[in-house]
Amino acid sequence: MEQGAPSGSSPSRHHSWARWLNYLQITLLPFGAVFAALVIGAILIALTGVEPGFAYQKMWEGIAKSNYQVGLVLVKATPLMIIGLGLGFVFNSGVFNIGAEGQLYMGALLGTAIGIQDWGLPAWLHISLSLLGGFIGGGLWGLLPGYLKARHQINEVITTILLNYIAIYIVSYFTHGPLRDNPFAEAALPQTPEVQASSQLPLIWPPTRLHAGFLLGLGLALLLYLITYRMAFGYKARAVGSSPAAAHYAGMNTTLIMIIVMVVSGGLAGVAGTVEILGVQHRLRDMFSPGLGYSAIAIALMGNNHPLGIILASLLFGALQVGANNMQALAGVPVTIVDVLQATVIFFVAVSAMIRWRAPLRTLLLRNREASS
Amino acid sequence: MNEFLWLPFLVSLLAAGVRLATPLLFAALGGITNELSGVLNIGLEGMMIGGTFGAYIGALLSGSEWGGALGGMLAGGLLGLLFAYLSITWRADQVVLGTGLNLFALGLTSFFFRSMYKAGISQFVPSFDVWNVPLLSDIPLIGQIFFRQVPLVYLAYLLIPLFSFLLYKTTWGLKLRCCGEHPRAAETVGVNVTRMRYLALILSGMLAGLGGTFLSLGQISAFTEGLVSGRGFIALAAIIFGRWKPLNVAFACLLFGVADALQLRLQGFGLPIRYEFLLMFPYLLTLVTFVVFVNRGDSPAALGKPYPEK
Amino acid sequence: MPAPLLEMRQIVKTFGPLRANDRVDFEVQTGEIHALLGENGAGKTTLMNILYGLYQPDAGEIYWKGEKITLHSPRDAIRYRIGMIHQHLMLVPNFTVLENILVGLPSPREPFLPINETLARLEDFAAQYGLPIDPTVKVKQLPLGLQQRVEILKALFRGADLLILDEPTAVLSPLEVEEFFAVLKNLVGKGVSIIFISHKLDEVLRISDRITVLRQGRRIGTIETRHATQQILAEMMVGRAVALDYSFPKGGATQPILELKGISLIRPKVGRVLKDLNLTLHSGEILGIAGIDGNGQEELADVVCGLIPYTEGEMLLEGRPIRNPTPQKMKDCGLGYVPADRQSVGLVKNFSVAHNLVLKSLDDPPYNTYGFLREKVVRLNAQQVLREFDIRAADLLQPVGELSGGNQQKVILGRELQLAKRLLVAVHPTRGLDVGATESVHRFLYSQKEKGIGLLLISADLDELLALSDRIAVLFRGEILGVVPGETDSLPAISRMMLGERLEAIV
Amino acid sequence: ASPQTPAAQATETVTQEPQVFRVAMVFPGAVNDKSWNQAGFTGLERIKNELGVETAYLEQVPSTDWEESLRTFASQGYSLVLGHGDQFSEPSKKVAPEFPDTNFIVVNGAYTASNLASIALFDEQVSFLAGVVAAKMSQSGKVGYIGGLEIPPVIRNGKGFEQGAKYVNPDIQVSLTYLGDFNDAAKGKEATLAMAESGVDVIFYYVDNAMLGIQEAAKGANVKLIGCIFDQYEMAPDLILTSAIQDISTAIFEAAKTAKEGNFEGKAYLFGLDSGAIALAPFRENVPADVVAYVNQVQQDIISGKITVERMSQ
């Protein structure tokens, strides 16, 4: 996966103007990708008989008309960002975790179970405990496939796919059963009681709905950046990813590293689930996630597994989602266009990562390198 | 349950298992093909979704279920072509593309469907009827389980030996597998790796499309959204479970199908088990079987890596 | 003179800014063995890849049997009956020998695989060329020498008028080289022409009819082999006089540093790979391990360095036993290890040169404070190592995978020599390196001995072993058949032990 | 609590002239699901066509967006915002105070306030009748119920069905299967076959697209069906005995009409058999006259209060 985003292994090699050009290209191409996707979307919108310009105006208003809308975009991006960060981390180590969805559910389950307790705790403590619970729930759900992969070479793709379904049904059981709000009503909704006020994430940008989970996400991004690109552990984890044999030879405990990254990745998915409950939904419901764990795979990969890239990708998806909701509500374009739009963005971003590599600029840079050496 | 008769129960269970396994089997056989050629395709789900819709349109236009099958294969094949173009010609990341493809097929089919029917109700179209295989269907037990099904089920069985043969016993299959193991080596013996991978993906799309066809024209006679509901991912799991060998993969699909059939029956008995656990059962059983009995298997060495490497 | 079989004219090939081939002329006569020489990175492989259709030249023409041809892909080359054995083996490890040979072969009974025909022809070839092989084993279970044999069979099966051999002998033991040369003579006798690439000048002088030398992408010249000497060739390659006949003084061993007592290794499915090994290595000593590839040498190195836990026996370091050695533990004991597979074991290819140099010290001061890597110190260290070992990299942060083989090897040496406080294990340290690089690696190794470090040198190259080692032990099927002094006189005994005779039986 | 919440302030500027009566609706699923959401959508279409007001809607709104989607419309100055399903109870309880000028209605809602009403169907009453039909028509003494997920409307219809069946025949065996999915037609088919094999010969279902699989299976097996929500006779004329019509669209339309006329009340409206919003679909020739008469009698008894159908607590 050698797409050109700053990957830590080879920055600062070129002359400044060339580096600048390179960054320009890295920044511009994703915009081109989004633009291309919007063009394709426009064609489809026109097919439904709606004027694309009008539809996109509604979409843009949905994203940026007011602080409030911007806040919504950030709220949407938050869980995707947090899961994506964990996935980027684990993908760097060559472990292919597609179990974020299940880990999200298990984290949300434990996080909510703590959040609904009336322990009379101060908010900071109650929130921390809930988040910790989320981390542990998701982490345990990542530990199992991580352990099986690291110690017994059991393919993690198959185990994580299956564990996703199992987790969803476990949560289904708890929301119907032991954790159900108002268990005596025969026809009560399958959902837990509301989490205590002391465990709800504070809103940080009134008047918007933006909650502290977003800041937590940014903090986690910084933390993961430091771990991955500044700390010895990150180098080891990436070494395990790019060359397990070399990592073993160099004395690294590859088994332990794989398990750790899997637990962290699962844990972060669990934190994301908990943040979504504590910050937005306030209750855990049966099948509450619209596939966040799957979308985050695309986000991590589009962001080249790099925290900065992941932040940008999740903001883009958040914006598309919020904008498209508005577009559907106010311009009457069927909701399914969102899927097509997001898919086309994914396609174009994936392809543009390769354009970057192929473009004449690359040659220019190489020439520059020769000149400098 | 005093009138519980285990033999008819078993027969009906296995027959249902065979039906539930059929769409998985089609998609998994397709998936084996592209994975052996070195392309990791987590877009199987999307290809199946494309197939359900293509089959519906095909049947609608041609007025025949076989025209529908053609339509399903065409839709899946086109998605395979798109995947191939982006992943092989553009060398874009296969996992990213796979997730994109799933979303793409889901969005596009329902988009078209809603454009066709504002009310959202699908017409009924010609579909596959059960066809009892002469003689074979009269064999006690076996006949009831295997030979009183719709023709697509028979096609799926036939494809198992066919693909075992094609992938593991022919010159073409050897070349294909070489592309997945060591594409450069394949190129040095004169294999066109690009063409092989294109072919494999298109073939895979067509098979996944047939899997979709079975859902829309073999199980019901219409198109609805949400017909596939995760079967593409289960097929992906079955491929690894069966270690890329058609017969083993078929077994994995059947295991899952029978487990699913079993849980549906157990629910009907009103056992004192929460239904969530019964719904979980096929996944749990597959997981446990995999971990305990199958576990490791070598995936094709070049799986997921674009060629030529850069 | 008849029209040459092959003529390449004014071939140019650039990779980005780099001219790998710069207006190269090259021709091969029917029935000759034409050697192609040059330093690492001179452009030999590039030129041959163009001839085999793997690369398209930027400029230049190719004439085949007098006719101008264009090669779009290896398919075209195969059609013109050009065969190639590549520098890096083009075998599928997970396929059987038979499958590797069959792949891409046309079948008389499409779509069926021509299995029986191929088995029959394999037996033919075994008889005709002396190349027996079990077609049912998986290639990954074969030692490198036999894998090379599979490559040869693959080429023979396709039938070639011109056979390109890119460093085919790099992984072969002297005996295997002899067999291989016999095959080549046999082929030439049948009218096949051969292009032969090697870094071993003596081999080139023995087998070839003519020699073409490349330097930095340009053709320097072509000479008849009978007029050539090692000295002339080396000068043509490097562009200046090169010391070829260097030897190192022996002796200087002091107290024992590493003792292996009854070490055995049993691997699942493979069986006993090492049998009751007893060896003592002294400080300031170079102990050579000779043997045909695949007789347990690499496992021995892995066991000593803690990568594979041994099944039985005991390992003593300065008289104290080491329990459950791991790579980490052995590194901490002051052991450096230059592994056989530099590309995928020795280095993390997409990490920079600087970070590969501290790959084993990520947790150690001065590179690590509170878990953070001190990038400045890492780079400072890299600057120093690059200077000391004359490693040619565009800069410190260039991914190590982009370096040439020789420079990659120097990166590993640069790292391991820092770590080798007491012991150094080196496996095939100069495999595939050109004369210049080989010489400098030898000097680095010897300098360790002078510092009083104990060296375990495992190599298939007997000249290298004899030049450096104080003593040489011979490994055969996981057993040590004898230990002899590292002198030219020992050569016959070593050769016989490599084939399985015990030293006691010889003396 | 001050109604001037931050959200309301933030969006005040975009509020349009309040005198125009506009209706918006939020659906948890697809509006073409041939079931719950489609029924609601029909109501919205009637509001648009028959009341001549401007309408808008959001479909397939995931739980993450329930609250936000209500707020989107309210902040755009819609006079009436409907949440189509009990899942909107909590969100509307939160959002309603923020927008005192907007009226909210939650279908099957749990709460009421001055600007928040709930409308619900007494669906147990009609599924009770479905149970009566099933028990009367079953020869094997075994009837079945297939639901999508275990959520309130599905549970309520199941319970009503069971009450009705047991009313006719206390010894009747009622088997129950949840598919875990409203749309997986293949699963619907297999579940039906599994029931048929265990001897069930009349099945009442409450699913969405999965009903296509159920009907497909019933064709081959000796099973009759009772549809749900709207008259599904045309989908499978030989199989469908009747359908437990739960015409929420009528309820929605009536409620909106009341609101437009300015008579909105923040209370819980319950539409029973007497309202006509729920009813059994007309019987066709596949149900014998004596059964029809019997069912009609039961219906009368329910309306008159002679038979009490239990309403599930919420």
Ligand SMILES: Nc1ncnc2c1ncn2[C@@H]1O[C@H](COP(=O)(O)OP(=O)(O)OP(=O)(O)O)[C@@H](O)[C@H]1O
């Ligand atoms: N695919 C490639 N991309 C970029 N540069 C390349 C590529 N292949 C070769 N080169 C460069 O071309 C030059 C010639 O390489 P080549 O492999 O032909 O050398 P060689 O003579 O075969 O060396 P050796 O003796 O080590 O095999 C080298 O400097 C190498 O870095």
Ligand SMILES: Nc1ncnc2c1ncn2[C@@H]1O[C@H](COP(=O)(O)OP(=O)(O)OP(=O)(O)O)[C@@H](O)[C@H]1O
């Ligand atoms: N992406 C790249 N950029 C620049 N040079 C490259 C790249 N990939 C490969 N090369 C160069 O291509 C050359 C040919 O590769 P090859 O693997 O044959 O190396 P080599 O020098 O022959 O090493 P060895 O003798 O150990 O095999 C190498 O010199 C390597 O530096």
Ligand SMILES: [Mg+2]
């Ligand atoms: Mg070379």
Ligand SMILES: [Mg+2]
């Ligand atoms: Mg080389």
